Amino acid sequence: MDLTVDIGSLKLKNPVMTASGTFGYGEEYAEFVDLNMLGAVVVKGISLEPMQGNPSPRICETACGMLNAIGLQNVGLKRFLKDKLPYLKNLDTKIVVNILGKNIREYVRLSKSLDDAGVDAIELNVSCPNVKKGGIAFGTNKKILAKLITKVKQSVSNATVIVKLSPNVSNIPDFAKTAEDSGSDAISLINTIPGMAIDIETRRPKLANIIGGLSGPAIKPIALRMVWEASGAVKIPVIGVGGIVNADDAIEFMLAGATAIQVGTGNFPNPRATSDIIEGIQLYLKRKSIHDIKKVIGSINRLVL
């Protein structure tokens, strides 16, 4: 049974990756899951300087999901390279570092340093507001997105470049194509969807930040639809993320066109979600007498379409 998948020149031993922001820097899950078994570990988004994050409350549960406004709290590039990366590099899995910046220059500096440090892939978080262009998120403006990806690709020699698309766009295929045309090796989607909740007793928003990102099973149909649309628009690998909590979910995304998937919020109630999903995928392949997972990618039954 062959579970390997290719994200550009990056070969993963299986399609199961972790979603940035839900898996810390890996170590937090080591007691629950054998990290060496995973296709890839995608760590919390790193910025040049450390970020403190938002005041509490930062999260609240909603129907079949949760809202988060963590605020991008992270240790910053310097401490990541010194304190977190050595542990990760010792693992027998691919290391993907998610990065975020206030402007293109910051993304480029982060990419260069991480590429030099030998990480396997860099995932660009483009849902952050662009400071230079007056708060527009990189991921909602095709011109800015194209420029960002081009500059990052120019600065990187070895690492695979993945662009994590925002769901806040009216036309996913357009943005997927922009990423592909600008040289991105792969795209991952989706990031969280902005939402809010109000406490009717106190009459206050449940999050200190008022608005947060919705994740979990509630967003799966939207994420799946966007993965389906993006896969139809580009040839580069699409990594599916959004509400995947079990192997059935993972397989749905692969049938829709995802080459690999990321498990995020699903890790909170079940810290072993990633390994459970790998096992579940193996059982599915056995049941369907499929010997190579790559045969599942995009193999949604087209006779009825």
Next chain:
Amino acid sequence: MGRYFEAKVTGNNPLNNKTCILTIEPLGPVTSPEPGQFYMIEVGGPYDPLLKRPFSYLKQTADSISFLYAVRGKGTSLMKTFMEGKIIKIIGPLGNGYPLPPENCAPLLIAGGTGIASIYSLAEKLPTKACVFYGAKCKNELFVMDDLKNIESESFICTDDGSCGEKGTTVEVLENYLIRTPKLETRNLIYACGPKPMLEAVSKIALEKGLKGYVSLEENMGCGFGACLGCAIKVRNKEQRAKGRKNKVAGAEFVYKRVCKEGPVFPIEDIIWET
């Protein structure tokens, strides 16, 4: 079995119409908890409610762990329906519990409402008997009173409506005690668990009297084991203070600490209360 394990519900006993004691037996060997630690308990799902719920433990025996919980919302309403024999998944023990007091110390244990659970777990383990201040809205909301009788030395029970013990709040009773205690020993250590306003008031009094101690906090939690950063709260930045504030870094007066990992127990002087 590690810290993510299955357990069987062996008891779910109502104490009044809102509060119950849930008893579970892990299906295999597990790590023993320290007083003040908590567990993430599965209440439903797998889709909804999505997240596990955090509860400090009340008691542990050779094969069981018990929790005191009050029905507040969706998760706890579901917990109330747990029948004996039900198998649930649990993560724990989690967090840093109460640092045990040094030998010569006279601990003052302060509990409000269901905060009595983690305070009781501490009182049970102390080598010397402690002084317990325990308050609730009314007699109906005071719990584990018989167990308390077996372990504490002096106890000060109070209720808002005077239906049991003194009429007043835990904070008022504590304040009066401290005022009339002539030689307040600096070896008195405060341990407090209860509603946030109570903890804030207790901390204020403690700091005024030069007393040290610990509070156990709670916060909405995502994972409960330190990965998601959802439960992070502002805490005084000791390192920056130590450096003499040489670097004027924005926000250097505080750092964010995870209630599930660095907490839930924090030194009183570290908390930044934001009301």
